[in-house]
Amino acid sequence: MRRAAREQSSGGRTGAKALVESLERAGAQILFGYPGGNVIDIFNLLPASKMKFVLGRHEQGCVHMADGYARATGRPGVALVTSGPGATNAITGLGTANMDGIPLVLVSGQVPLSEIGTDAFQEADMSGICRAVTKHSFLVKSADEIPETVAEAFYIATHGKPGAVVIDLPRNVQREICLAQYPERISLRAYHPECPVPPGSAAALAGLVNRARRPVIYAGGGVIASGASADLKALAEKAQIPVATSLMGVGAFDTRDPLSLGMAGVYGTKAANAAIASADLVLALGVRFNDRMTAAFPPERGVKTVHVDCDASSIEKNVPVSLGIVADIKDVLTTISSRVKPARHDEWLRRLAALARRSPARRGTKGIAPADVVRSVAAAVGGDAIVVTDVGQHQMFAAREFPHSCPRRFISSGGMGTMGFGIPAAIGAALAMPGEKVVALVGDGGAQMTAEELKVAADERLGIVFVVFNNSSLGMIRQMQERYFVGNFTNPDFMALARAYGLRGVRVEKAADLDRAMARAVRAKGPVLVEVKVDRDARA
Amino acid sequence: MQERERIYVLSCFVENKPGVLARIVGLISGRGYNIQTLNVGPTEDGTVSRMKIGVLGTEKVVNQIILQLRNCVNVMEVVCRRGR
Numbered sequence A: 001m002r003r004a005a006r007e008q009s010s011g012g013r014t015g016a017k018a019l020v021e022s023l024e025r026a027g028a029q030i031l032f033g034y035p036g037g038n039v040i041d042i043f044n045l046l047p048a049s050k051m052k053f054v055l056g057r058h059e060q061g062c063v064h065m066a067d068g069y070a071r072a073t074g075r076p077g078v079a080l081v082t083s084g085p086g087a088t089n090a091i092t093g094l095g096t097a098n099m100d101g102i103p104l105v106l107v108s109g110q111v112p113l114s115e116i117g118t119d120a121f122q123e124a125d126m127s128g129i130c131r132a133v134t135k136h137s138f139l140v141k142s143a144d145e146i147p148e149t150v151a152e153a154f155y156i157a158t159h160g161k162p163g164a165v166v167i168d169l170p171r172n173v174q175r176e177i178c179l180a181q182y183p184e185r186i187s188l189r190a191y192h193p194e195c196p197v198p199p200g201s202a203a204a205l206a207g208l209v210n211r212a213r214r215p216v217i218y219a220g221g222g223v224i225a226s227g228a229s230a231d232l233k234a235l236a237e238k239a240q241i242p243v244a245t246s247l248m249g250v251g252a253f254d255t256r257d258p259l260s261l262g263m264a265g266v267y268g269t270k271a272a273n274a275a276i277a278s279a280d281l282v283l284a285l286g287v288r289f290n291d292r293m294t295a296a297f298p299p300e301r302g303v304k305t306v307h308v309d310c311d312a313s314s315i316e317k318n319v320p321v322s323l324g325i326v327a328d329i330k331d332v333l334t335t336i337s338s339r340v341k342p343a344r345h346d347e348w349l350r351r352l353a354a355l356a357r358r359s360p361a362r363r364g365t366k367g368i369a370p371a372d373v374v375r376s377v378a379a380a381v382g383g384d385a386i387v388v389t390d391v392g393q394h395q396m397f398a399a400r401e402f403p404h405s406c407p408r409r410f411i412s413s414g415g416m417g418t419m420g421f422g423i424p425a426a427i428g429a430a431l432a433m434p435g436e437k438v439v440a441l442v443g444d445g446g447a448q449m450t451a452e453e454l455k456v457a458a459d460e461r462l463g464i465v466f467v468v469f470n471n472s473s474l475g476m477i478r479q480m481q482e483r484y485f486v487g488n489f490t491n492p493d494f495m496a497l498a499r500a501y502g503l504r505g506v507r508v509e510k511a512a513d514l515d516r517a518m519a520r521a522v523r524a525k526g527p528v529l530v531e532v533k534v535d536r537d538a539r540a
Numbered sequence B: 001m002q003e004r005e006r007i008y009v010l011s012c013f014v015e016n017k018p019g020v021l022a023r024i025v026g027l028i029s030g031r032g033y034n035i036q037t038l039n040v041g042p043t044e045d046g047t048v049s050r051m052k053i054g055v056l057g058t059e060k061v062v063n064q065i066i067l068q069l070r071n072c073v074n075v076m077e078v079v080c081r082r083g084r
């Protein structure tokens, strides 16, 4: 008793309390999570916390929500799950965020230290399991490590190439007394991700840009992460360089700008792919040259490719380059801006514009074209909404057909291509940006992977429009197969499903009804599920 | 032209913390590369360990491994020596 009093007076509190305090100090506003035996002590403290707690319905959903929050705001998403099955359920969410360079911190409960390795109830080696899908993880061994570990986890998640970080916290550590305080500053001994623009590289880059006759900018998620969209626009306009983006780069450049070529890649536009293939200078900013992209243009780039990225390991990983610059993209663009001379590339731009006009609208004949659904959504929101997608054909239509104009307003799982991402990520984005219209575009397959999270949208009264593209098939798979076979894929009654979860449901079967239904759904206060019967023969 | 595979020996100075060995081994094996030899020992500074990792690969692949290792939060330094 006396010891407890002494610990109290010297700033002591339980590890669980230290965790909650530290998360608050680190700036967490919303905690997405799901309870369990090995995080009970933390949950007991949540009613009194400054953080808003949002209960998902599955740990994967919780992590995707935190991910959606992070993509919409640029701030790390934070999630809390229990040990064992809670932790393993979170894995897909971690990999999804990490692969796209999204900052995320997950706290997982763990069995008491003395029981680790005994196959205790709900024990899983989280450090081992999450290693391949996270940037870093910590197994906390004493309560005094908690404040510093939280500070370091947030630092690692947000510095260098952002990523997912796990804090695995054994139950006994949550109950121990923690005397340590949250550190004022963080210095990691071995991790120094800051990368100033290398001397000489800006001059070299500006020289290449000034000499180029057919330049193109290929912009990726790194531009958004670095907050460099305005600098990108300034560069493109000054030197009249057309801009293509990767899927993760959608939103980095206004697609309504005459210099926009849209998205490159297998599902990209002709103009974007042709520009990259035939340019005499490709200025690749914050891209990974992922295979979904390079398959659409010659990957042997070499002499005419400049690659700027904060991750040294991404340069020359997939394509050879003539100049690689490891630096923050915004820093590079600000450094070169005065050295780049105004230029015109009228002939080159004309050639690309002609290709853009010829981009074929590949559509079938039976029923509503999925591309028209995206256009209808765009019209209903006046081009201004946070667009979240799931994975599949509808995702590609959403990336191509919506008039994306700002960063952090197109939210999609790129690297992992995780079906089931759309519904929970939209919820995370809506909670992060109250007052913004959020539209979730999901396939009828992906909708069934995380439909349980719809309840959260209803409970939180989020004004999200969930648009289910019902093509009665796993469209992207159907498009890839010579003879469609996926087993017995059937749909639930989506209207009954919406009702069951407390959403308003609207079914659209005729093209003539589409725009009116969409406009009404967008005006509604609470969540609406709009099911649109789309042409199953359409190709993305 | 196929680049020639050789053994490269990577000397890594890493923080002596739990899980670091597993992370480094996982990073290399998880990308499909085979570790030929592995030697871990202390340095004069008790908080730093030295790992000598022999990997078989082309120069390009080994360069990629080195850059990945340098991204690792607990890795302080990686030095590479080309073997046979």
Ligand SMILES: Cc1ncc(C[n+]2csc(CCOP(=O)(O)OP(=O)(O)O)c2C)c(N)n1
Pocket: A390, A391, A392, A393, A394, A395, A416, A417, A418, A419, A420, A442, A443, A444, A445, A446, A447, A469, A471, A473, A474, A475, A476, A477
């Ligand atoms: C979790 C997961 N499992 C499997 C896949 C493989 N996959 C990619 S697209 C797709 C079909 C998606 O169908 P649907 O959700 O109906 O969307 P559509 O393509 O019809 O728009 C599948 C199965 C995946 N991306 N993610």
